[in-house]
Amino acid sequence: MFDFDYPKVRQSLGRAALQDPYPAWLLDSRGVIHAANLMAFWLWEMLVPGEPVRPDSLLSASNFSVQASHFERIPPDQNGEFYSKRSALVKRLDANQGSPLYAPFIAAMKADPQLAYIFEHAIPQPGRKWEYPLRIAPPRQWARVEHEGDPYEAGQQEVELLEFQVTNYRVEGEAGILVVYNPRSDSLSFFERQYSQLVEMYGNSVYTQPDNKGQEHEESDQPLTIQ
16 A cells, blocks of 8 residues: 555654544555544534544454445435546456455445446546545534534524545655545534544544454554554
8 A cells, every 4th residue: 555656744644643533543554544543433424422532443454344334425426536546446456366354445346337447447546546535424423513613504404425535645754644634624623623522522632543453442542653
């Protein structure tokens, strides 16, 4: 998964990004999740209101499998670039080996005629392959929120789609791939309010995969050490 075309960031910036009020996670070279912030758990529906965070719902999982399980929230008509670039990357990583890390993504793509066409015709080396827009339905348990003075305004209402610009960065020292979900600028206040609500409930931890996979996943309020 490491690609020298990806923009590079220092480890200090990677740690800072994982503390931001926007979704971010750290992947290894296969696309396995090694760290994730609270907003990543929220975005991918791994938080249940009133229940504690379950770190193992994301950590050690393939990010491709996580995304594939939420395709119904990602309308193809508004996410052609997402589906085509992710398909191209999976094809490069899997190379017809049938790895379980990518099989759920491939199966989900082939199960839908429109997505199957995108997968089949994905360009192997697309331009600016490290970034893509993502339009995704909000987490169902958290879909109704309070709004004030932004494009999601109007009191208690449902937000149809959340919009992000997703960027993949190489962390220096081959420490992984940092994936940051930057919200549309005119919706920043929405995400900051959502983050504040989650911090009140769960704290502002970054969840990291321990070196000893036999131990339970650690959660820490300290900046993540990217190794």
